[in-house]
Amino acid sequence: MIAPPDRMPLPREFFDRPVLEVAPDLLGRIVVRTTPDGPIVLRITEVEAYDGGNDPASHAYRGPTARNGVMFGPPGYVYVYFTYGMWHCMNLVCGPEGTARGVLLRAGEIVEGAELARKRRLSARNDKELAKGPARLATALDVDRSLDGTDACITGETPLRMLAGTPVPSHQVSNGPRTGVSGEGAVHPWRFWITNDPTVSPYRAHTPRRRPS
DNA sequence: GCATCGATGGGCT
């Protein structure tokens, strides 16, 4: 259960800060996904920061498109993209507006509504795996492109919103290179996770695809 | 147990 003080909404100003400040500060914060069957609540344990137009690894690097338009909007909104022909991944837009910075949610712990998450994650062998990995996290929360552009900073029964939760002190935060990022973007240690947390996805160095013969 | 492989589709250069 979440203690009452932790149920305060995260104000939009939280996201209107440098993305490298916001990303580690998101650890321990709470995502509430309201579904017709009830809420699924997740505590964030692993994130990655993306620096918009300055970052070759960001979807926003080459400017706005129909897909990434939400990234260029105001902070506190949800950007959802479709990947690998099967999966979705979820980001929170950071400010200031127009810079297209954002944080990818990579892993979390389901703290409420686990029975709903399990129905969507039938291959998970235990509850620690329900949201271990960005596409697993989006699947567990029933997040797809229909939620792209959702405002996560308004109160009430919105489909998706952020709560304050309990921030993680910096001595419990680890950081390292981002997962699945190749090229010059790989040098930045912009992946942040809660040290020793069992729901954090294992690090995989970027492995180039083998060319078809 | 663990590594490796193939399959999946859209967005963009």
Place this chain on the structure above:
DNA sequence: GCCCATCGATGCA
């Protein structure tokens, strides 16, 4: 044509 995450199958300990 390259780049993205995950899963089930397979092969090797």
